[in-house]
Every structure is written in structure tokens, then in C-alpha cells.
Amino acid sequence: MTNQDKLIRIIRNQIPQNASVIDEVAAILNISYDAAHRRISLKSKFSIEETVALCKHFSLSMDLLFTDSKKVIVEKTKEIQSEADMEAYFMESAKRLEYFKNTEGAKMYYSAKDIPLFHTIGGTLLSKFKMYVWLNLLRGSQTDNTFENFTLSRSLLEHSTKLKAVYESAEVHEIWNDTTINSTLQQIYYYFQAGLLSLQNAELLCADLEKVLTEVEHKCNAESANYCLYYNELLILNNNVLITAPDKQALFVPYTMLGYFITSDKETCTNAKDFFRHQIRNSKSLNQSGTRDRKIFFNRARQKTAHYLLRMQEETHTGL
Incomplete structure (x- = not known):
């Protein structure tokens, strides 16, 4: 040939x-x-x-x-070193996923090492905080600018919201474990200890995080056909994302906090889909589990949030 x-x-x-x-x-x-x-x-x-x-x-x-x-x-997402870079990142990501928006049969698989960004974007204080953290960590140098002095452009918010719209239109399969919530809690605690986040805002961020957990739990309770959550207590998750449709698919493999290698190679995406399905078979469906199992999972996450919040409150009162 x-x-x-x-x-x-x-x-x-x-x-x-x-x-x-x-x-x-x-x-x-x-x-x-x-x-x-x-x-x-x-x-x-x-x-x-x-x-x-x-x-x-x-x-x-x-x-x-x-x-x-x-x-x-593989393609590579744009490196982020400024707010303008982050805006371009969200704009390009939304364009890249536009094909899958409202496409019949579109499915997303997410191996959630951290809370998927789709849950934390959309105009809340938590979404602003995640932008603050991402920019600090991706610039390569820490800033002395406090979270309270951090401002977020309207255009950045608009582009991130467009990306969330794609997520909400697809059939989503997320795999979480007991460490998925850890990164966000540790970020709140770190910036609080560094004196860059006030206790008042730390309390509000924990409240926002509680809202995310409540919304996710509600989706499971509602047995939504478009949202499936699985609990896996064995695998170390990695933030890989696979999006499939009848005529197109794309695999996103992280190499930095927001940086991804992207491929539409058919064999690679098929292998990734098979692996996601294997993970799901070895996970517990929180949509189909009884109320007890579902409550145990979400209560553990809430207990972690309460633990971090109590530590910050005690440290403030003792002057640590």
C-alpha cells in the first residue's frame, strides 16, 4: 500500500x-x-x-x-502567564468544544483528581478564587496581592461561562474519590495562612464549596440522565477528560494545572474510552446507590470542609 x-x-x-x-x-x-x-x-x-x-x-x-x-x-493549550492568557485559554477551549454542544449523543468522561472546573466557574466567589489561585501558580512566581484586592474582568467571566455551557449540554460521567475535594480546601487554607485571604472570605469560600457539594448531590438524587457520578476508592485519578460524539472525539491529558495535550486520534480515544469504562465498572454509582451510601460520601467531604474551617477559625482566635 x-x-x-x-x-x-x-x-x-x-x-x-x-x-x-x-x-x-x-x-x-x-x-x-x-x-x-x-x-x-x-x-x-x-x-x-x-x-x-x-x-x-x-x-x-x-x-x-x-x-x-x-x-x-497532539495539540497543546496556550501557556497561561497573565489574565489575558487565561481569557484566551477559556475562549479557545469553548471554541474547541463548541462542536459537542447540543450534539446528540455527546458524552464527557472526567477523571476528577480535583473538583472539575465546570463546577467552580460561573460568577461565584469560589470561581473568582480559583482564577486567583490558577494565575498565581501559573505565572511562575507568587504574588503579595491579596485575594481581596484581586479583580476579575467581565470578559474572562463571560468566556469561562461559555465553557460551562458546553459541559451542561453533554451527558457527563465523572469519577471522584475521597481526595477530589482536597486540593480546593488546601488552596483556601494555604492562602489564609499566607495572610492573602481573610477569614471572612475563607468562610464564604467554604460555604460556596458546600453549595457545590449540595448541587452535585442533588443531581445524583434526581437521577439525571445527563449526569452520572461514580465513587472509586482505589484509583489515583488524573484529570483526564474524554469527550465523544458519533462523528468526533477528543482526549485531554493534563501536563500542568490547566495545560492539556489534546488528541483526536481515533485509536487513542477509543482506548481511553475503554479505560474510562473499566474505571466505571470498578466504581460505585452514586446515582444508583441507596441514600445511605450517597450520604456517607458527601458527608465525608462536608466533614473535611468543616475541619479546615474550624482550623482557620481557631488559628485566627489564637493568633497563630
């Missing part, structure tokens, strides 16, 4: 079954139908530039054409 044969076969597998390969190639390369037909029928060859353009469009590794190596091309 020639390299051109390989490329055409891969493209056929990437596009919907009822789509025309000739039409797709003509549109991507901006050439006529007849010119695309000659290439697909192997009467003429793709140029190097055309091959690169097709590989970029379909996120294909050139190694697939010239070697037998199992390699894939």
Missing part, C-alpha cells in the same frame, strides 16, 4: 460515513472537485504541502504514513 493509499484510508475513517471523501479533500485543500477526485482515485499525487495540510486538519501524525510506529500528533 502506498503512503497516499494510507492517508486516504485514514481520512475515510475520520469523516462521517455518509460524507464524501472527495468533497472533504476539495474543501480542505481549496481545490476543485475534479482535482480532488484525481487524487482520491490515485491518478495524481498529493503534494507535500497538501499532505501536511490534510494531516494538520485531521490531527494525523506523519509517522503513520511513513512508519509503523504508534505515534500521534
Whole structure:
């Protein structure tokens, strides 16, 4: 099989079954139908530039054409070092996921090492605090600017809200464990101890966190068809995210706090989906569990929140 044969076969597998390969190639390369037909029928060859353009469009590794190596091309999200970078990050993320919004059959799988950001964006004090933490940690240097002096632009809030809208339109499968809540609590405690967060705001943030837990628990109680929560007490979760639809899929693998490698490689996404399903089979569905099991899980999380809050209150009163 020639390299051109390989490329055409891969493209056929990437596009919907009822789509025309000739039409797709003509549109991507901006050439006529007849010119695309000659290439697909192997009467003429793709140029190097055309091959690169097709590989970029379909996120294909050139190694697939010239070697037998199992390699894939991944995209990388923009590095965040400023509020403008974060705004661009949310805007690009919303655009990237726009295809999945209101697409019938769209599903999201989330291995929640931390509380998924979709629960903590949307205009609350907690969402503002998470932005504050992310910017501090991603800039590479700590700031002396207190949370109370931190301001959030309206456009950043708008773009993050658009990203949340995609999440709310898909069928979501989240896997949590008893450590999922830890990171957020530790961040609140750290900035409180550093003198960058007042006790009053720390108390309000813990209250917001309680609201998140209550909302998630309510979704489980409601047995929503679009939200499924699983408890896994064995696996170390990693914040991997997989989004699938009948004609498209994307896997997001974290490499920094908000930085992700992204691939739409069909085999990779299929393997990731199989692994998510394996995790789910070995997890407890909190939607289908009885009230007792569900209450035990959420009460443990609330007890942690109460414990951190009490520590901060005691330290304030004793002057530590």
C-alpha cells in the first residue's frame, strides 16, 4: 500500500460515513472537485504541502504514513502567564468544544483528581478564587496581592461561562474519590495562612464549596440522565477528560494545572474510552446507590470542609 493509499484510508475513517471523501479533500485543500477526485482515485499525487495540510486538519501524525510506529500528533493549550492568557485559554477551549454542544449523543468522561472546573466557574466567589489561585501558580512566581484586592474582568467571566455551557449540554460521567475535594480546601487554607485571604472570605469560600457539594448531590438524587457520578476508592485519578460524539472525539491529558495535550486520534480515544469504562465498572454509582451510601460520601467531604474551617477559625482566635 502506498503512503497516499494510507492517508486516504485514514481520512475515510475520520469523516462521517455518509460524507464524501472527495468533497472533504476539495474543501480542505481549496481545490476543485475534479482535482480532488484525481487524487482520491490515485491518478495524481498529493503534494507535500497538501499532505501536511490534510494531516494538520485531521490531527494525523506523519509517522503513520511513513512508519509503523504508534505515534500521534497532539495539540497543546496556550501557556497561561497573565489574565489575558487565561481569557484566551477559556475562549479557545469553548471554541474547541463548541462542536459537542447540543450534539446528540455527546458524552464527557472526567477523571476528577480535583473538583472539575465546570463546577467552580460561573460568577461565584469560589470561581473568582480559583482564577486567583490558577494565575498565581501559573505565572511562575507568587504574588503579595491579596485575594481581596484581586479583580476579575467581565470578559474572562463571560468566556469561562461559555465553557460551562458546553459541559451542561453533554451527558457527563465523572469519577471522584475521597481526595477530589482536597486540593480546593488546601488552596483556601494555604492562602489564609499566607495572610492573602481573610477569614471572612475563607468562610464564604467554604460555604460556596458546600453549595457545590449540595448541587452535585442533588443531581445524583434526581437521577439525571445527563449526569452520572461514580465513587472509586482505589484509583489515583488524573484529570483526564474524554469527550465523544458519533462523528468526533477528543482526549485531554493534563501536563500542568490547566495545560492539556489534546488528541483526536481515533485509536487513542477509543482506548481511553475503554479505560474510562473499566474505571466505571470498578466504581460505585452514586446515582444508583441507596441514600445511605450517597450520604456517607458527601458527608465525608462536608466533614473535611468543616475541619479546615474550624482550623482557620481557631488559628485566627489564637493568633497563630
